[in-house]
Amino acid sequence: MPRPPSPSIPEKEFLYGSLKQSLRLDGRNPLEMRTPTLTFGPDLGWVECAMGKTRVIAQVEGKMVKPPPERPLEGLITIHSELSPMASSEYESIRPSEEEVTITRMLDKVLRRSDVVDKESLCVLSGQRVWHLRLTIHCLADAGNMLDCACLAGVVALKHFRRPEVEVVGEEHDPSERAPLPLSMHHTPFCFTFAYFPDPTILPVLDPSHLEQRLSAGLMSVALNAQRELCVVQKAGGMPLDQQEVLRIVDVAVGKAKELDKLVETRLKEDWAGRTVEVR
Amino acid sequence: MTLVLPGEQVPAQHVNLKLGPGLLQLSSANGDSAIVATRAGDLNHSANRSKWWIESNSRRYVPAPQESVIGMVIARSGDNWRVDIGSAHMATLDGLAFEGATRRNRPNLKVGSLLYARVSLAHKDMEPELECFDAQTHKAEGFGELKGGFVVHCSLKMCRLLLDPKFFLLPLLGARFPLETATGLNGRVWINAKEARHIIAVSRCIEAVDPDGGSMDEAGIKKFLGTLDI
Amino acid sequence: MSSRIEILNDGGYRSDGRRQYELRSIDIDMSPQGTADGCAVVSHGLTQVQVCVFGPREARKRAETLHDRAVLNVEVGVLPFSAGERRRRGRADRRILELAASIKSTFEPVIQTSLYPRSQIDIFVSVLAQDGGLLQACINATSVALASAGIALGDLVCAVSGGVHGTFPLLDLSALEEGDLPNVTVAITPRSGKVTLVTLETRLHVDRFGEVFARACEAGRVIHTEMRRAVRARTSKLVDAMGAGTKGTGEEDVERDVLMSEINDF
Numbered sequence: 055m056p057r058p059p060s061p062s063i064p065e066k067e068f069l070y071g072s073l074k075q076s077l078r079l080d081g082r083n084p085l086e087m088r089t090p091t092l093t094f095g096p097d098l099g100w101v102e103c104a105m106g107k108t109r110v111i112a113q114v115e116g117k118m119v120k121p122p123p124e125r126p127l128e129g130l131i132t133i134h135s136e137l138s139p140m141a142s143s144e145y146e147s148i149r150p151s152e153e154e155v156t157i158t159r160m161l162d163k164v165l166r167r168s169d170v171v172d173k174e175s176l177c178v179l180s181g182q183r184v185w186h187l188r189l190t191i192h193c194l195a196d197a198g199n200m201l202d203c204a205c206l207a208g209v210v211a212l213k214h215f216r217r218p219e220v221e222v223v224g225e226e227h228d229p230s231e232r233a234p235l236p237l238s239m240h241h242t243p244f245c246f247t248f249a250y251f252p253d254p255t256i257l258p259v260l261d262p263s264h265l266e267q268r269l270s271a272g273l274m275s276v277a278l279n280a281q282r283e284l285c286v287v288q289k290a291g292g293m294p295l296d297q298q299e300v301l302r303i304v305d306v307a308v309g310k311a312k313e314l315d316k317l318v319e320t321r322l323k324e325d326w327a328g329r330t331v332e333v334r
Numbered sequence: 335m336t337l338v339l340p341g342e343q344v345p346a347q348h349v350n351l352k353l354g355p356g357l358l359q360l361s362s363a364n365g366d367s368a369i370v371a372t373r374a375g376d377l378n379h380s381a382n383r384s385k386w387w388i389e390s391n392s393r394r395y396v397p398a399p400q401e402s403v404i405g406m407v408i409a410r411s412g413d414n415w416r417v418d419i420g421s422a423h424m425a426t427l428d429g430l431a432f433e434g435a436t437r438r439n440r441p442n443l444k445v446g447s448l449l450y451a452r453v454s455l456a457h458k459d460m461e462p463e464l465e466c467f468d469a470q471t472h473k474a475e476g477f478g479e480l481k482g483g484f485v486v487h488c489s490l491k492m493c494r495l496l497l498d499p500k501f502f503l504l505p506l507l508g509a510r511f512p513l514e515t516a517t518g519l520n521g522r523v524w525i526n527a528k529e530a531r532h533i534i535a536v537s538r539c540i541e542a543v544d545p546d547g548g549s550m551d552e553a554g555i556k557k558f559l560g561t562l563d564i
Numbered sequence: 565m566s567s568r569i570e571i572l573n574d575g576g577y578r579s580d581g582r583r584q585y586e587l588r589s590i591d592i593d594m595s596p597q598g599t600a601d602g603c604a605v606v607s608h609g610l611t612q613v614q615v616c617v618f619g620p621r622e623a624r625k626r627a628e629t630l631h632d633r634a635v636l637n638v639e640v641g642v643l644p645f646s647a648g649e650r651r652r653r654g655r656a657d658r659r660i661l662e663l664a665a666s667i668k669s670t671f672e673p674v675i676q677t678s679l680y681p682r683s684q685i686d687i688f689v690s691v692l693a694q695d696g697g698l699l700q701a702c703i704n705a706t707s708v709a710l711a712s713a714g715i716a717l718g719d720l721v722c723a724v725s726g727g728v729h730g731t732f733p734l735l736d737l738s739a740l741e742e743g744d745l746p747n748v749t750v751a752i753t754p755r756s757g758k759v760t761l762v763t764l765e766t767r768l769h770v771d772r773f774g775e776v777f778a779r780a781c782e783a784g785r786v787i788h789t790e791m792r793r794a795v796r797a798r799t800s801k802l803v804d805a806m807g808a809g810t811k812g813t814g815e816e817d818v819e820r821d822v823l824m825s826e827i828n829d830f
Contacts (some may be wrong), residue, residue: 061612125820127755136797152661152665152668155658155661155662155665156662156665157660159658159662162658164775167765167766168765168766169766169767177790229694241767248642269675272669272673276763278569278770281703282769282770283767283768283769283770284764284767284768284769284770284773285766285767285808286763286765287762287763287764287773288762288763288764289759289760289762289763290665290666290669290761290763291667291668291670291671291672291673291760291761292667292669292673293673294673294752294753294756294758294759294760295758295759296757296758296759297757297759297777297778297781299759299773300759300777301777304770304773304774305770308770325828
């Protein structure tokens with residue numbers, strides 16, 4: 055697939071010119087995120103996250119398996135994400151493109167390596183039965199910044215999921231009559247991506263749109279939770295930034311994390327209030 | 335008018351019948367020919383029922399001759415330029431197809447420049463060809479390189495609406511601030527105004543009115559403009 | 565898994581006898597290998613990485629060339645015997661692809677690609693031995709290899725890894741420390757002090773991150789001194805070899821060239 059043509063000269067010049075005046079093409083402030091819209095599906099653990107026109111679906115499923123012998127006390131979590139050409143014609147189906155590798159690795163780091171879910175709580179019978187959680191992420195449309203959208207969808211899906219409560223009765227286990235349990239999570243990370251541009255007088259913008267991402271000189275992603283703990287910082291190359299600038303971006307992300315945390319909690323409560331869980 | 339789906343028969347009968355986009359004449363096994371719709375949309379016809387067509391919306395452009403389009407230069411091959419107009423194939427533009435261009439004096443385009451051109455040849459078996467002057471007068475008439483400004487992508491129906499002089503959007507915006515636009519029938523609109531925030535306002539209005547993404551009416555746009563900072 | 569070995573003991577010594585901010589011994593070898601235009605083997609303690617640079621040369625696929633710049637192509641191969649246990653990692657392994665993508669985007673703004681339009685610069689990285697600090701070794705080796713290939717660079721790029729144990733920042737982590745601690749890798753361009761790459765995995769408090777970040781930027785300058793020394797030594801060897809070839813009037817040119825390389829503070 056030949057690479058898509060880079061944006062035209064008037065588009066480039068107009069974008070840089072308006073960013074110099076702190077104007078963004080969709081009318082946002084430079085440090086304003088698109089408000090995420092979270093839609094929950096009928097199943098627990100199915101959530102669609104839309105930020106502007108960027109849409110991602112995440113789903114969590116759980117099943118019981120035998121744990122590997124070297125870790126008999128911990129559950130397993132696998133993340134499966136594929137960017138199909140449906141999201142954007144830039145993603146090939148055969149070889150993973152660079153952006154796909156970045157997104158898959160970042161999701162892995164944010165959701166798995168930073169210990170979001172308490173794996174020891176997933177153990178039912180040590181050495182024999184543990185929960186294997188499978189998080190699947192489908193990217194439906196890419197209008198810039200698919201990474202943040204995918205991370206948010208994944209985290210909210212994990213918070214939304216309820217696993218059946220099982221009791222060990224002798225050697226058998228039955229799903230009991232109690233309500234399904236939420237997963238025990240250590241923390242809730244959120245990812246924020248900033249784009250910065252070749253002109254050093256233009257300050258970095260948060261949540262870049264498609265055109266801003268293509269014309270940027272580099273991206274910096276910061277994943278952190280509302281308790282001021284950084285999970286992932288990823289500035290992989292791109293134009294060099296001052297040390298102060300890097301720390302300033304981290305500070306901005308800290309503020310945004312608190313806001314996003316409140317929003318997610320409110321949405322989850324609303325959805326949970328609207329559901330009636332059958333207890334047979 | 336009436337809504338038709340692909341495959342439905344259309345009662346189009348006239349001595350000099352002309353079929354527009356979305357209609358096809360198929361001959362069935364027993365020799366009769368029938369007019370069949372190939373797209374989903376509104377069935378329209380002219381007053382004397384000689385011209386029939388289907389109004390539908392799409393985002394991908396299929397070149398047709400004599401249409402004005404906005405293209406971006408992607409490469410140079412010898413004397414010609416290869417231009418991306420958003421269709422299945424890249425179009426070719428002769429380096430001399432500009433007003434007043436001679437062998438010694440050719441316009442100097444760069445890769446990435448925007449052009450307003452006219453499709454001179456659009457055959458389904460060949461690559462489309464463009465020209466940057468009017469067919470009869472051989473004068474520029476607004477065709478040529480577009481400098482500055484910004485280009486917005488929209489659906490094809492939106493471009494057709496913008497080209498309709500009775501449509502409300504451009505006169506409404508033009509009354510607020512001076513503005514110049516070039517609308518290509520391939521889903522691209524070039525906008526230029528003095529201030530960046532005016533250009534941003536126009537681009538957001540076009541996206542809001544686009545039948546694909548909102549289709550706001552006049553009252554909605556007036557309210558929307560009130561919220562923007564102009 | 566409990567760590568039986570202390571990361572930092574009360575006397576301030578780490579498991580391999582280093583102090584808190586001490587870097588491992590760095591060895592840079594720029595002798596030519598095979599037909600590569602530029603080659604470097606860099607060791608940080610026991611971690612050893614070899615980088616071969618080819619280019620700028622004609623691009624293999626015409627469709628991928630850019631009309632005004634060179635295209636960078638980075639391929640990373642981890643040898644199966646490089647880690648503790650023998651493992652064959654395929655080319656399409658995500659970790660390796662991410663490493664390659666990081667190296668590519670780190671050097672894209674530093675290499676003056678606009679001087680070589682429609683060509684391709686190939687960077688082949690081979691990891692010979694792994695003992696922690698893989699990304700830093702790859703970046704340092706690539707910098708030196710590009711300098712040895714004579715490709716126009718805006719500046720060298722120096723990378724350092726670091727971590728935090730409790731409240732103590734540590735620099736240049738070995739594999740043992742990397743497994744237990746949150747680790748940061750920072751790459752800077754020494755002349756301007758600006759940061760080209762920052763990666764952090766696992767959880768770390770914002771303030772701790774600020775401390776280790778500042779320390780790593782300073783350490784980058786130390787690595788830069790080492791790189792300068794190695795590149796200087798190699799360049800003066802080459803200049804001597806060129807001077808020995810020409811006789812007579814060549815001698816004064818050699819004198820002048822040696823003086824120039826001492827005056828130029830790069």
